Amino acid sequence: MSRTFGLVGLPNAGKSTIFNALTAAGAKVEPYPFSTVQAQKGVAPVPDPRLDRLHALFPDKKKVPTTIEVVDIAGLVEGASRGEGLGNQFLADIRNVEAILHVVRCFEDPDIAHPMGEVDVRRDIEVIEAELLLKDLETLEGRRERVAKAARIGEKEAREELALLERLIEGVKRGIPIRAQRLSAEEQERLKGLSPLTMKPVLFVANVGDAGENAHSQKVAELAKERGAGWVVIRGRLEMELAELPAEERSAFLREYGLESLAVERLVREAYRLLAVITFYTFVGPEVRAWTIRAGTKAPEAGAAIHTDFRDRFVLAEVMRLEDLEQFRSEKALRESGRIVRAGRDYIVQDGDVIHFIVA
Template identity: 35%
Template sequence: MGLKCGILGLPNIGKSTIFNVLTKSKAMAANFPFCTIKPNIGFSLLPDNRLIEIQKIVNSKKITPTNIKFIDIAGLVKGASSGNGLGNKFLNDVRSVNILIHVVRFFKDQNIQHIYNRIDPIKDINIINDELIISDIELCEKNILYLNKKNKNYKNNKYLLETCLYNLENGLMLNNIIFKKEETKYINSINFLTSKPMMYVINSDKNFFKNDKIFKKLKKKFIKKKNIFINICAKTELEISEINNYEKKKKKLFELKLKESKLNKLITYSFKLLNMHTYFTVGKKEICSRPILIGTNALESSKKIHTDFKKGFIRAKVISYKDFIKYNGENGVKKMGKIKLEGKKYVIKDGDIIQYFFKI
């Protein structure tokens, strides 16, 4: 699984503004629909204070945080699945990502045109999700046809696709359905749009949420379906990001009753949605944050550093982050007898500090 997050939604709702702040890019963000045609690509660093705490002990030359790729996809509109707006090509851009960040407009601004001339986040969400569903129905039917031509061995997969089709035709996204592990594997291999994990980002005015009726309704809808959602104000985030002076930035955040930019939360949630966590490799030259899928074992994760590590794997020396900080680095942990030597099958925990031993 990669670390590719796609930002999608209707046109002119603040996607490119959010993308620019997230990735410190300068993609065109302007008040006209379809301002973004080619997808913009950028990277964000995963915020992780643990790197700084480790650095205080080790004093390394370099810190390398985890990078997450964000793709600012052109606005989708009603009928995109049959070619409207910028059409199918953009659904293909959606297909190329691992998770979906669905931005919804909830700010009032007469100067910024809404493509349907209204502020109704629930209707907007349904427009986008319906397009994804229609595209998945087509893909599902295509795959059922393909399996029909094959022999009987594919009966289970066909049954599974028929279940998917039934749910899609009833307006359900596949990410709202619980599948068995084997089924999930097959569903993922087809690369449906609605089976991708999705987070909703409500782009709201600072004075226009919490007590608002529509917002309450929206929140209820999200909570009922256990969807991750976050509300931010893209315009404010942009303003915060443009303040270079540390004290001035602190003051602005204080005025807004924020501890930090809400986009940090967005990045952290995205990473969680990818079902990933991080472990660290720590040395005098570099402290490195390493993203892996939750449940990955030591052998598999070692391969990500170097294929030789997997080929000649002997064992992994593991220190928990908590012990590393508590006992002030490796020597202290060693004295307390808290260093663990683990084999290939050891399942890596979040925050583990790992050194691999291998022979070539």
């Protein structure tokens, strides 16, 4: 199952550029604002050194990484929640993603208009945050109106929800995003249907020019820290160009510049962390493959990521460590030395497990 991330930010911040760097999809990148009108979706493979290591043991098999889905959303401007710019259409697009990648322009270029004249990282970030908060306020108040009627005739559920809504509305009015208001798991569940925008986790993406980090991107880091959020610095335009190269040329480029990996790879990993997902691996049949599940998932449910049938037909999971496979070179040798753990229904799958599911 792919996880979905939405690229959100001011016009001309470089969202489509980063979308292309992530997905090599060749989306339209233009020096004028609102070049993206319709949100577009793309899939980015998740670079994974552990999968590469496992694949090295089975070079004849096909390597299948997990993927994330990225949505390139139209630029937001001040007043968007009231219909300015491309207005409200961005809303549904953001509602449908699980997490937000907030792209912040950190490059100067007189040829590329900034919707507010010039780069000012704090203001630019706050404009976006304010629009999302305003939209949530509208959503919450609309819901409150509907729930209030049911609460008046004394429905317990409705009264509880009303109290929650009142609390959230107060917070949002003071500028506190819902993710930063302490919510119990139950309260979060209750809000799922409304899918408020400021409840979604955020990762800041500082889009810098070819020269790399600068004073603007340092500000992004500061602001992210203030908010308890993560951030990634990426040379969007450069990485987009690299994404279009064949793999060999790309690695040659990286070597030449003494880089270990592309920032987009870090971006994907950080995005993953945001959703508390982990990866396990299989090498049955013709494929060596990575799978994504939520942290804390038990073995039968993890099997269902491969095939829904596996949940019911689950017998046991044979769990191996990648390091052991590398040391013993074959599953057979691993088995003989007792390094394969036979795990039952209650086993909680760990990040990095290599698993054979035995099903009925």
